Amino acid sequence: MGRQAVAVTSVEEEDRLLGTCSCGSAWRLASEDVVPISRRWYDALVLCCPSCGASIRAIFDITPFFVPHSRAWARAA
Amino acid sequence: MTYVEVLRSKRQTVLAEIEILRGEATSVATRISTKESQLHNLDDLLALEAGAEAPVPIGPERSQSSRSQRFIDAAFDVLKTGGTPLHYRILSERLSDGGVYVPGKDPAANLLAHMSRDQRFGRGPGRGVYGLAEWSSVRVATQGRRARARKPTSSSRPRRTPRG
Numbered sequence: 001m002g003r004q005a006v007a008v009t010s011v012e013e014e015d016r017l018l019g020t021c022s023c024g025s026a027w028r029l030a031s032e033d034v035v036p037i038s039r040r041w042y043d044a045l046v047l048c049c050p051s052c053g054a055s056i057r058a059i060f061d062i063t064p065f066f067v068p069h070s071r072a073w074a075r076a077a
Numbered sequence: 078m079t080y081v082e083v084l085r086s087k088r089q090t091v092l093a094e095i096e097i098l099r100g101e102a103t104s105v106a107t108r109i110s111t112k113e114s115q116l117h118n119l120d121d122l123l124a125l126e127a128g129a130e131a132p133v134p135i136g137p138e139r140s141q142s143s144r145s146q147r148f149i150d151a152a153f154d155v156l157k158t159g160g161t162p163l164h165y166r167i168l169s170e171r172l173s174d175g176g177v178y179v180p181g182k183d184p185a186a187n188l189l190a191h192m193s194r195d196q197r198f199g200r201g202p203g204r205g206v207y208g209l210a211e212w213s214s215v216r217v218a219t220q221g222r223r224a225r226a227r228k229p230t231s232s233s234r235p236r237r238t239p240r241g
Contacts, residue, residue, distance in 0.1 A: 005125075023190045030111040033118065037126050044118035046111050052187045053107045053180035057114040059121055 005042055005061040014043070014060055021049035027056060034062070041066060103180055149191045151177040153209070162201025162208030162215060165189040
């Protein structure tokens, strides 16, 4: 069974999903690739822990970053 | 200077060189691990581009398990074989002597952090002394402390500053 990339709406949401290293330190961004595939945008991240050397990778669907909120103008009016 | 003093001096020099090389090895191993993770990400993206299902699950995926598992398992084996609790710095030295690589700027502290989160280990009699949870003289760390330590925090990651 294939899995879909996790769709996120903000950088803060990505941070929340990634959390912190099991040693308690904050992750440090090591590499980032943002690519469009089949009309969707993907954010491929690699983060490493400066304390213990662990690393984590993730691919997020960041298409919602570029979709305007449908009610934004209505709220402003 | 006697030949014994010369040998001792040379020994100190070699020890210092080993420490420097260990530091470099840690840095290189971390960079290799990061590049391998990036390679996996790119493979997944290419698979998506080709319309195939992702070869591995997409989403947060930790790649640290195999490496950290190795040294924590080795620490477990050392304690099991010795049969007595050890100070974590002595345990770290024994691992190092046995050729087991423990990553981090301070490998002993890293070992301690992993042991305190592993159910198989517990605090022994004395400060910094750790043993196996199955031993009667050892107290197992409480679950509550682990849960707090893993609690994620907001703005934990400096963003958009890739470092190769």
